[in-house]
Amino acid sequence: MTQTMVLGIDIGGTNTKYGLVDNNGQIHIQGSISTIGHAGPGAFVTALHAEIQKVAGGIKITGIGVGAPNGNINTGEIIFAPNMPWRGIIPLAKLLETAFGVPTILTNDANAAAIGEMKFGAAKGIKDFILVTLGTGVGSGFVANGQLIYGHDGFAGELGHMIAIRNGRICGCGRKGCLEAYTSATGIVKTAHEWLEAGKESTLSKSATITSEGIYKAAVAGDAMAIDLLGYTGSILGMTLADAVAVTSPEAIIFFGGLAQAGDLLLGHVKNHLEANLLNIYQNKIKILPSALPGSDSAILGAAALVNN
């Protein structure tokens, strides 16, 4: 008997991860391709289709669920995503439907991860939470009353574009001081360069390529500047999250993505600065949790869960 599965796709600014997911939320086959280096979104979809045909074997794909930066569930488009290689409005769900010949639902990558965590991960049984993705950008999914907040036009949940520092660092979106400009992988690398330029000592070298992963590794190895970088990044994140808490009063804030793996070196500072900035009625109540699913699984599973298998 042919197995039928849903293809869950997590599109990031750098890499695109996928998984073939069964009815029970089990990922059977997974892998990734680069998001960058294609001639355009059409070429990207062609490459992804070729990859899936290669790995799927006898599995029949019945539908596709996609999480993507600035993905809009109402239109199936990626719209003006500042951290993506493609500009403007990309009708990605339509491109995938044409290539694969199956129904495709696309949403914001962080919304997909929130659904994944709610169904299978750290947010199981939690009706009010914020899912924060720390990747090339900073994304978020807000869940209230057990439902994802999509907002009037499908674009709710842009924590990364709340203003952390007014008139601060320029953001990829063109405005100033967005949380994402400081606490994304690119943001923390930018801070590292600024600090090195200012003469701070570190095992991180300004001549070599600095990555957020490299900063985390240096911090684990005891590099004082790297430790301070994670602390500074966590403080801005905690401070800004205090404003988001004033809107939805969550039971938990769940962190997902590369930087989230820095654990207490980052999340400890997030918690301290969140608490220090909270209105008294919210204090000492909110759980700070890392994703309970490995790698990109929450986004892949959440995206797949958008589709009826």
Added chain:
Amino acid sequence: MTQTMVLGIDIGGTNTKYGLVDNNGQIHIQGSISTIGHAGPGAFVTALHAEIQKVAGGIKITGIGVGAPNGNINTGEIIFAPNMPWRGIIPLAKLLETAFGVPTILTNDANAAAIGEMKFGAAKGIKDFILVTLGTGVGSGFVANGQLIYGHDGFAGELGHMIAIRNGRICGCGRKGCLEAYTSATGIVKTAHEWLEAGKESTLSKSATITSEGIYKAAVAGDAMAIDLLGYTGSILGMTLADAVAVTSPEAIIFFGGLAQAGDLLLGHVKNHLEANLLNIYQNKIKILPSALPGSDSAILGAAALVNN
């Protein structure tokens, strides 16, 4: 036949308004008593009960719905409300139940107003909106997917305690730079005093009592400083709302309370500064609307709607 109605109560930092509301959301009898000047919350409830007995005539009250600052729907308490005459935790629903002998549901005043606007006012048919109350404090009710966001513990929707200006003016909550410290009735009066102290010319006198209503009237009469005061207040409100929009992406923002009546002199600036600070995907989509119900009616009707009549 005895008429049965629900008592809807809107408790403000200064005045408490009430209405006897029928099954169809019609207010039959309404009035107000002072919130301040009582020996404590018990004496306040006694005074309110005496007042209602005086006005209710033959109407049988079957339940009470209350909107109050920092009101918590889960516990029926008013909890650490910075603009109320009573400190600490006030079990107001219980006090009212004891005095009136009927079931009482209490929620945040702005949440009550949001329900009122959704059922009977400017938000009819709108599933995603923010209700902002501009009174002694700044309150808010956030509605997403047609449901009020109460959050994990019933305290969601404290727009007034999002940080407008980091390390700014001290707020009644003890923190610095809250939106409420600038854009509440007390906030705008404080700005007026600061500007007069700094030597600005105005028909408003620093020796006389300045009120937000007086500022509005002076602005309508052409006083340049009063006009600028409303503009400045609107700019801070618009700027901060841009961050709230990034969370819930509303179709509309509805303004309720004394200052909201300043119309374009205030809301025009709110709209301009909101748009100037919005992430591009939210621009030119959000309606800025005043409450569509007279006086306190949306809070009274919304509070009454909490109770099954």
